Amino acid sequence: MLRWYPAAWRDRYGEELVTLMADQTDGRRPPLSMRIDVARAGLRERRRQAGHCGDVRPPAERVRAGALLVLCGWALFVVAGAVFQKSSEHFASALPRTARWPALTAFDVVVVAAVIGLLIVAAGALAALPAFVRFLRGGGWPSVRRLVLTTTLSTATEAGALGALIPWAHSLPAGQRNGGSSLYTAAFLGLALFTAVSVALWTALAVACARRIEMAPRLLRLEVGLAVALFVLMIVVTVSVAVWWGSVGSAAPWFLHGARAGTGSSAFDPNLGVSLTLMLLAVAVASSGVTRILRHRHVLHGS
Amino acid sequence: MVRTSRSDGLRRPNDPALLILTSLATGPKHGHALSKDIEDFAQVTLGPGTLYGAITRLEERGLIEPAGSDSRRKPYRMTAAGSAALAEAVAELSRLAEVGAARLRIDGAPA
Numbered sequence: 051m052l053r054w055y056p057a058a059w060r061d062r063y064g065e066e067l068v069t070l071m072a073d074q075t076d077g078r079r080p081p082l083s084m085r086i087d088v089a090r091a092g093l094r095e096r097r098r099q100a101g102h103c104g105d106v107r108p109p110a111e112r113v114r115a116g117a118l119l120v121l122c123g124w125a126l127f128v129v130a131g132a133v134f135q136k137s138s139e140h141f142a143s144a145l146p147r148t149a150r151w152p153a154l155t156a157f158d159v160v161v162v163a164a165v166i167g168l169l170i171v172a173a174g175a176l177a178a179l180p181a182f183v184r185f186l187r188g189g190g191w192p193s194v195r196r197l198v199l200t201t202t203l204s205t206a207t208e209a210g211a212l213g214a215l216i217p218w219a220h221s222l223p224a225g226q227r228n229g230g231s232s233l234y235t236a237a238f239l240g241l242a243l244f245t246a247v248s249v250a251l252w253t254a255l256a257v258a259c260a261r262r263i264e265m266a267p268r269l270l271r272l273e274v275g276l277a278v279a280l281f282v283l284m285i286v287v288t289v290s291v292a293v294w295w296g297s298v299g300s301a302a303p304w305f306l307h308g309a310r311a312g313t314g315s316s317a318f319d320p321n322l323g324v325s326l327t328l329m330l331l332a333v334a335v336a337s338s339g340v341t342r343i344l345r346h347r348h349v350l351h352g353s
Numbered sequence: 354m355v356r357t358s359r360s361d362g363l364r365r366p367n368d369p370a371l372l373i374l375t376s377l378a379t380g381p382k383h384g385h386a387l388s389k390d391i392e393d394f395a396q397v398t399l400g401p402g403t404l405y406g407a408i409t410r411l412e413e414r415g416l417i418e419p420a421g422s423d424s425r426r427k428p429y430r431m432t433a434a435g436s437a438a439l440a441e442a443v444a445e446l447s448r449l450a451e452v453g454a455a456r457l458r459i460d461g462a463p464a
Contacts, residue, residue, distance in 0.1 A: 063405055069425045070384035070401045084400055091402025095409070104410070 051085065054092025056099045100261070102342065109346040114265060116346070117277035118257050119339025123332040124171065125253035127284050129246050130328030131164060134291055137321045141298055141305055149301035156294035163287045167280055174276045175256070181263040194258055201251040208244045215241055228308060271350050274343055281336045288329045295322055366446060369399055369407035374416065374431060374439040381420040381430040384408070411435065 051071070052064050071080055071088070080088075094103070101107035101115030138157065145153060215237060219227055222234060229235055265273070298305055299317025306319040365371070376382060376390045384404060392398055399407075408429065411417040416435035420428040431439070 059409070063409065065425060066384055066427050067401055067405050070388070070404070073385040073426075074388065074401060084402075087400030088402035091400075091406040094406060 051080070051088050052092075054089045054096075056096050058099070059092075059095050102338075109349040110265075110267075110270065113274060113343050113346045113349050114260065114270060116339040116342030117270075117273050118260055119342065120277040120281050120336040121171070121174075121256060121260075122253055123284065123334075123336030123339065124167065124280055125249050126328055126332035126335060127167075127287070128249055130325045130332060131160075131287070132242070132245070133321055133325040133328065134160070137306075137319060137325065138294065138298075141302075144302045144305035144311065145298065146301060149297070153294050153297035153301070156290040156297060159290040160287050160294065163283045163290070167283045167287075170276050170280050170283070174273055177269060177272050177276075178260060178263060178265075181265060181269060182259055185259070185263045190262055193262060194255065197251070197255050197258055201248070201255045204244070204248045204251050208241070208248050211241050211244060267350075274350060278340060278343065281333075281340050284329070284333050284336055288326070288333055291322075291326060291329060295319075295326070367395070367397055369403055370411055370416075371439070371442055372397060372399070373404070373407055373411060373429075374435055374442075377417060377429060377431040377435070378439060381428040383426040383428045385426065387429075 052060050052068065055064070067088070071084065075081070075084070098104040099107075100118075101112045102119060107115065141157070142150060142154060218234065218237070222231060226234060260273075295317070302311070303315055303317045304311055304313050306317060306322065372391045372395055373387060375394070376387050379390075382390060384401070388399055388401075388404055408417065412419075412429070414434075415432055416438055417429045418432050420430040
């Protein structure tokens with residue numbers, strides 16, 4: 051149960067907490083309500099230690115934590131975007147010519163915003179690179195080595211799996227690729243899951259490094275600005291995806307089910323539902339980061 | 354540094370931090386004794402995670418401190434800052450209770 055807590059907290063209070071739990075349960079297995087209480091408190095402690103809530107960290111670190119929370123939201127957004135991309139493949143040809151422009155415009159906005167978002171993330175990483183090099187030269191490598199190796203291994207494995215899947219996909223007819231072959235579908239879903247894990251690992255690595263490097267006030271201001279811009283883009287993309295769904299759903303609902311033109315009237319698509327839900331969740335995560343930034347923005351003006 | 358009750362989150366009568374400080378007002382106690390005492394006087398059951406979350410924050414703010422002795426059941430006691438914060442919170446809650454009681458009498462509503 052103590053695994054829910056950060057290591058430093060466990061060292062200080064872990065034994066006392068275990069003793070209290072044993073006292074309250076007379077040494078028996080803790081009930082579910084107690085386990086939930088401990089897990090919730092442990093996660094809250096982790097968030098406090100990371101500067102995501104509470105005031106245990108200095109204001110500048112809380113601002114940095116806010117920016118990193120936006121990055122975590124973006125990572126979730128990338129996964130949601132991949133689901134949307136898959137669901138929207140070849141949509142334009144399914145729409146009647148007169149009803150194309152709203153969906154096409156919304157889709158173009160999504161694509162442009164996604165590219166700008168990637169550039170923003172790359173700019174943030176590049177700006178932090180000198181500080182990261184100083185961190186490594188200062189002996190920081192051992193603290194991130196395990197995560198770097200895990201992330202590299204995961205990405206290399208994913209790239210290998212992708213390299214094997216692409217020729218296979220090209221050798222299959224469209225029907226087989228789109229649910230006809232259960233083996234291919236399983237492999238595709240496995241790769242998608244692997245990709246999500248890799249995105250999560252890269253994000254964890256970025257957060258671990260960003261929390262450890264020395265961030266000069268100017269760099270912090272830049273990173274915060276980029277984070278806020280990323281947040282705005284996420285809102286733009288989410289709205290655009292909703293508009294795209296609405297447009298395609300009203301003009302060509304059959305496309306959303308992969309059915310023949312003119313058949314079916316329901317605009318609901320479970321994949322799009324998952325995508326939009328993930329996007330909204332990502333926006334919620336990022337908005338809590340932006341709230342944290344705004345709450346402590348005086349640090350940025352004062353430095 | 355003594356903080357105001359507002360910043361310590363001691364405004365709600367069922368706030369775990371306020372309940373812990375109230376319990377420690379009668380002397381040092383370890384986790385289980387605190388939990389039992391709070392259950393007795395406030396009829397509130399604090400889970401171990403909630404209790405130690407509040408203990409962590411109170412200790413960080415210097416409102417309580419370990420009282421030494423047994424390592425497995427470490428007792429805590431209130432500091433002077435904790436005593437001041439509790440007094441302020443109690444005064445604030447009393448003022449609120451007085452206003453509530455007075456308004457109930459004015460409106461003629463049953464207590």
